[in-house]
Amino acid sequence: MEQLNATAYVILGFVRGEPRSGYEIKALVDNSTRFFWAASYGQIYPELKRLTEAGLIVGSDVPTGSRKRTVYEITADGEEELRAWLRQPPQTFEMRDEGLLKLFFADALPREEGLEILRSMKAQRLAIYERLRAIEQMKGELEDPFPMIVLRGGLEFTQWFAQWCERMEAQLLDAAPEKRSK
Amino acid sequence: MEQLNATAYVILGFVRGEPRSGYEIKALVDNSTRFFWAASYGQIYPELKRLTEAGLIVGSDVPTGSRKRTVYEITADGEEELRAWLRQPPQTFEMRDEGLLKLFFADALPREEGLEILRSMKAQRLAIYERLRAIEQMKGELEDPFPMIVLRGGLEFTQWFAQWCERMEAQLLDAAPEKRSK
DNA sequence: GCCACTATATATCGCTTCGATATATCTGCA
DNA sequence: TGCAGATATATCGAAGCGATATATAGTGGC
Numbered sequence: 001m002e003q004l005n006a007t008a009y010v011i012l013g014f015v016r017g018e019p020r021s022g023y024e025i026k027a028l029v030d031n032s033t034r035f036f037w038a039a040s041y042g043q044i045y046p047e048l049k050r051l052t053e054a055g056l057i058v059g060s061d062v063p064t065g066s067r068k069r070t071v072y073e074i075t076a077d078g079e080e081e082l083r084a085w086l087r088q089p090p091q092t093f094e095m096r097d098e099g100l101l102k103l104f105f106a107d108a109l110p111r112e113e114g115l116e117i118l119r120s121m122k123a124q125r126l127a128i129y130e131r132l133r134a135i136e137q138m139k140g141e142l143e144d145p146f147p148m149i150v151l152r153g154g155l156e157f158t159q160w161f162a163q164w165c166e167r168m169e170a171q172l173l174d175a176a177p178e179k180r181s182k
Numbered sequence: 183m184e185q186l187n188a189t190a191y192v193i194l195g196f197v198r199g200e201p202r203s204g205y206e207i208k209a210l211v212d213n214s215t216r217f218f219w220a221a222s223y224g225q226i227y228p229e230l231k232r233l234t235e236a237g238l239i240v241g242s243d244v245p246t247g248s249r250k251r252t253v254y255e256i257t258a259d260g261e262e263e264l265r266a267w268l269r270q271p272p273q274t275f276e277m278r279d280e281g282l283l284k285l286f287f288a289d290a291l292p293r294e295e296g297l298e299i300l301r302s303m304k305a306q307r308l309a310i311y312e313r314l315r316a317i318e319q320m321k322g323e324l325e326d327p328f329p330m331i332v333l334r335g336g337l338e339f340t341q342w343f344a345q346w347c348e349r350m351e352a353q354l355l356d357a358a359p360e361k362r363s364k
Numbered sequence: 365g366c367c368a369c370t371a372t373a374t375a376t377c378g379c380t381t382c383g384a385t386a387t388a389t390c391t392g393c394a
Numbered sequence: 395t396g397c398a399g400a401t402a403t404a405t406c407g408a409a410g411c412g413a414t415a416t417a418t419a420g421t422g423g424c
Binding site: 187189220221222223224225246247248249250 | 409410411412413417418419
């Protein structure tokens, strides 16, 4: 069998336990893994086909009235494939942070405007913090432990980042106090 | 003028100060912004053309022997465009972390193997820490302050992440001490 | 002087991913 | 009854990424 991509494992992970439609999977992704692994319809639907052909999931038609709806569940092979992947050491780690990029080039601006970038970044973090908090409230205690650990990790990281912005702002003000009054 | 993408500003940022070839820009990116904003040759060379057409940079041919070489420098318009972008609040923030993804689905594994994911993630962070340290050593004190602030931030973040992995491992061992001896 | 290897330099191709949108049906509720 | 919003599947174009092709320049070893 061909190598599966990570999005395939996102699907396997979400159809494990209970059957899901492509639409449901997309909604689950958008409220959870999307912060560290996004997936679009353009990936999900073709991937559901491939996984079905590979025998890792099976679909059943469960129409609602006259609207067709296919839910997929994981097969024994699929479970095994998922576990095998989970046992491999993770590779990919990527980030795209426009804030850090701007900060990196901030020497092109007068000092005061460089500080403004740090303030924007902090505000951005705080906004994300609220979104994650809302998700945390939504999920009860009922979940498997690991998704909650990851969510709490996201909250901690976001807080850490916001504080880093604050610290760097203070540090720059200390380093050039004569610019303060400008 | 059409909207520029972030890669265009990476180029503007790097040709500011001194003229650079496409090859040099790629090398600079790979040792700095690549950790939060990567760029490939496939983006850089076409972008150099677009920026030239837009009058934001100008190229001059500086051949070495019979090998052609074009270095680009920023124009006054380019400087202004860069500063205008730096003043906009940053938007994009994305992450793809295969480790967090695996951790999220770790309930599919026996507890001990879930802990193994955290150990791999920690090891991965420590490896990145060493790479960043090497870059820090390489750069002297001579730089503009902001690139160094961002680099040190990367080091701090990497350390924080490694410690988080450690803490989560300990927490899980505490929560299920009966599994410890398995 | 020659060879092998690496660095410099530009260019391009295929694949994946992203975001947006098209199409259609169902539900809630004013 | 109407219609906004949720459910469901599918697809397209643009952008990004990694790898590689092509070529020349420098460098170290023999």
